[in-house]
Amino acid sequence: MISSWLATISPETIPGCRARKTDGGRRALRPWAATKDPFRNPTQPSRIAPMPRDVFPIDAPPARIAIGYPNRRAVALGNLGFRTVAQILGACRGVRRERFTLPDRASPREAWEVCSEPSGARLSSMDLVLLSVCFEGDAPHLPLLLLRGGLPPRAGERRAGHPLVIAGGAVVMMNPEPLSDFCDLFLVGEAEALLEPLLRAWHGVRGASRAEQIG
Secondary structure, eight states: OHHHHHHTOOGGGSTTEEEEEOTTSOEEEEEGGGSOOTTTOTTOOOTTOOOOEEOSOTTSOOEEEEEEEEEEHHHHHTOHHHHHHHHHHHTEETEEEEEEEEOSSOOTTSOOOOBOBTTOOBGGGOSEEEEEOOOGGGTTHHHHHHHHTTSOSSGGGOOTTSOEEEEESHHHHHOOGGGTTTOSEEEOSOHHHHHHHHHHHHHHTTTSOHHHHHO
16 A cells, blocks of 8 residues: 555655756655755745645735744754745745744853844744744754743743744654643644644634633
């Protein structure tokens, strides 16, 4: 069964890969990390980009959503899950997509701030903060990333006006409990199936209290 399914896969059907010719004439896969940064050219057409989607009403104010990865920028851009979420948000009309990562040279003893790209805004000014946690070794960076972004690291310390912090990724799918003190919600599953319904559900309680949004 699995072998038959694998035989049907082509580079065009795998999110995050593009095809190129090898010396033998066979097609090989090249990950997104070897291509241009999609955040630098958000309007650049792509063969594998999803069609634009209306997840919010046309008259709704734009939603500022920051996607974070608790590691360096180069690691984030080489991660398929992070880039898939970025691609989905980039296709959602009414979403102003931002990203943030650890600075290339970040020490807990030094003074540095986390600001989103490309606007340079603090995380506290966002409507939603999404975190992609794919490796257990990255999890300890999460509280520091939130703190230096202007948010209380513990979910219980956040108040009205703070964005919801929602985590997903492989670590969350396996065991979200160690991150429960720092996240308001978890997205357990594949972003391709769950992210748009999550945004629609959030819009339905947008402007409500944090307790109502979470509950």
